[in-house]
Amino acid sequence: MKEVHVDEIISALEELFIDANYNLSGNVCDVLEKAIGREESPVGKEVIRELITNANIARDEHIPICQDTGLAVTFVEVGQDVHITGGALADAVNEGVRRGYQNGYLRKSACHPFTRKNTGDNTPAILHSKIVPGDAIKITVLPKGGGSENYGEVRMLVPSQGKEGVRSFVLDMVTKGGPNPCPPIIVGVGIGGNLETSALLSKEALMEPVGKRSDNPEEAAIEEELLDAINRTGIGPQGYGGTVTALDVHVKVMPCHIASLPVAVNIQCHAHRIKETVL
């Protein structure tokens, strides 16, 4: 059986959170470049140009993309043929977060819900782990800012509300957020499962590559319809008005209870920071 020592996991987490916060992920800059062409508002175009300049400054001058370096959302897929040695997985993840946020000069944004006392090291991580086939450990980090996370919600729709109910819920959330979640946004929608599964699906939806349609035709159709509707709201970049309110929408659908129609909306800002590695 393959062994992975927790020190490897700690180092991976530290590097991933630093990398994510300084280097805008994969194709987001390309997607922003293309969005300039689609944006009709001159102010909107200027805002998108600022965002591209911002990403370049962050990378070249080593300044975080955004001061809100997020809660440390971490997905770990552990192959069932891997033996983790040297300690507990959750402890290793938290230690990696602690080191990444300290050594990477990232803002620590975790606090007690009522006293608001900062935990001081951005732990606990928001850890989602899954046992999967194989002998590898895949780690994905998604440092998630508070401004966009605040405009997410789970709603238990009545089954008869169907797709139209989903559409009006998503538009309601986007409109309610307006400028606050830092548009142009990316929208994750989880449909089905139950209360907590729909929420998790909506987060997993955000992890899909920006600009890529779902392979599932039903999901892809909903994605296209929602993206079009969101971009007709007029909110635009930063909410200053425009035709690019969302860069993308990702939808995940799974079966639910015969009595239910759970739907979760998770909004991501344009600073879509996501990095992964495989051990």
Add this chain to the structure above:
Amino acid sequence: MGTPQEGTARKVKMEIRRIKAPLEVPVIEELKAGDKVLLSGYIYTARDAAHKRFVDALEGGGTLPFDIVNQVIYYCGPSPALPGKVIGAAGPTTSSRMDAYAPRLIALGLKGMIGKGKRSQAVKDAMRRHKAIYFGATGGAGALLSKSIVSSEPVAYGDMGPEAVIRLGVQDMPLFVINDIYGNDLYEAGTGRYKR
């Protein structure tokens, strides 16, 4: 920039005004929602936890940690500065969390607020009544905005970490006027213009 604005101001070039902080009323009177400005001078950071302490201090008969008359507050909790740097990333946070406290500070002489997102009617009313203005900085452009910050000194509440109050020296900080003293709102006007 020099790009033409849409709508009523279509024929007018987008002018960029340089303004100074602390703010003077005659300058505020000339600013309109949608204007782009470059702000230089000194401003203070404060997020909701600091605002709560401001108001608690006032209610306890105390004073604010700085003279608020004509000042500008930036709703910002920067990331830590790397060695040799003035500050880390320093973009705006969502302003609505400060709405519960802002009218009281505006009544005491606060003239400008920098943040992102919509304000409550109570804040907008206080802005009109006392001639204060609300600017938007680009949310999520923390690296870009940090380039306009030339100095940083702690003022109060160091125990709150990223939520401490800091006095920032700024040079040509890029901002848009969101709410002016005439009741105009860039968010409402802009969204209305592009809604399909």
